Amino acid sequence: MVKETIEQFTRLQYFDTKIYEAEKLLAAIPEMLKERCIEYETLLEEKKSLDVSYNEVRSEIQKTEAENSDHKILLAGAQKKLTSVHNNREYEAALKELDNLKKSISDSDNKTRNLNEKAEMLMNAVTEKTEMCSQSENIYIKEKKEKEEENKGLFEEVAILKKERDAFAATVKKSILSKYERVRSARNNLAITPVNNETCSGCNMKIPPQLAVDVKKEKELFQCPYCQRFLYNPKIEAKAS
Numbered sequence: 001m002v003k004e005t006i007e008q009f010t011r012l013q014y015f016d017t018k019i020y021e022a023e024k025l026l027a028a029i030p031e032m033l034k035e036r037c038i039e040y041e042t043l044l045e046e047k048k049s050l051d052v053s054y055n056e057v058r059s060e061i062q063k064t065e066a067e068n069s070d071h072k073i074l075l076a077g078a079q080k081k082l083t084s085v086h087n088n089r090e091y092e093a094a095l096k097e098l099d100n101l102k103k104s105i106s107d108s109d110n111k112t113r114n115l116n117e118k119a120e121m122l123m124n125a126v127t128e129k130t131e132m133c134s135q136s137e138n139i140y141i142k143e144k145k146e147k148e149e150e151n152k153g154l155f156e157e158v159a160i161l162k163k164e165r166d167a168f169a170a171t172v173k174k175s176i177l178s179k180y181e182r183v184r185s186a187r188n189n190l191a192i193t194p195v196n197n198e199t200c201s202g203c204n205m206k207i208p209p210q211l212a213v214d215v216k217k218e219k220e221l222f223q224c225p226y227c228q229r230f231l232y233n234p235k236i237e238a239k240a241s
């Protein structure tokens with residue numbers, strides 16, 4: 001009788017543990033996907049901000065180039081003026097204007113060169129980030145698909161397990177079943193647990209040696225004095241699966 005109860009309990013526990021684990025996995029899936037999604041969105045934001053910087057530099061280049069071509073027109077005018085001066089004072093003034101314009105043009109050229117280098121660096125960064133975005137997106141899509149498949153598989157698995165579990169539970173005497181259920185709901189889904197090395201596997205506490213001996217004899221249904229879980233001798237486990 002005790003042996004039979006232990007077998008029934010371990011069989012029920014087999015189902016309940018599997019159902020519990022599958023349901024835990026199912027619950028973890030949306031969380032995992034959310035993390036992937038955040039990773040992708042972060043990369044996308046970084047890419048967008050690089051795009052903005054790149055466009056800013058591009059428009060600064062255009063502005064500098066426009067200024068530069070204005071200066072070049074002025075330079076041509078100043079050079080012309082130099083040939084038609086009437087006195088030394090005018091000559092000095094035209095020469096000074098010419099020098100100033102040449103300096104502005106040289107400064108603008110340097111600025112444009114630096115800006116072009118910056119633009120190129122930003123363009124490379126944008127390209128790299130775009131590539132990272134697309135990789136991350138692909139991983140996300142792939143994982144989402146995989147997880148959905150897994151989800152489907154797990155849902156089906158849980159449904160089958162529950163059905164089998166219910167069918168088996170129906171064969172167990174109600175008073176016995178409620179004993180099991182009471183401990184299971186109070187003890188984190190684990191109602192019956194093996195004793196290994198005189199230790200309860202449910203709470204990892206050392207049980208009195210005599211109790212360990214008694215559990216082996218299977219003459220009575222024993223509970224762990226610490227966690228109240230039912231105890232059994234592990235060799236029965238093979239039959240349960």
Ligand SMILES: [Zn+2]
Pocket residue numbers: 200201202203204205224225226227228229
């Ligand atoms: Zn215990």
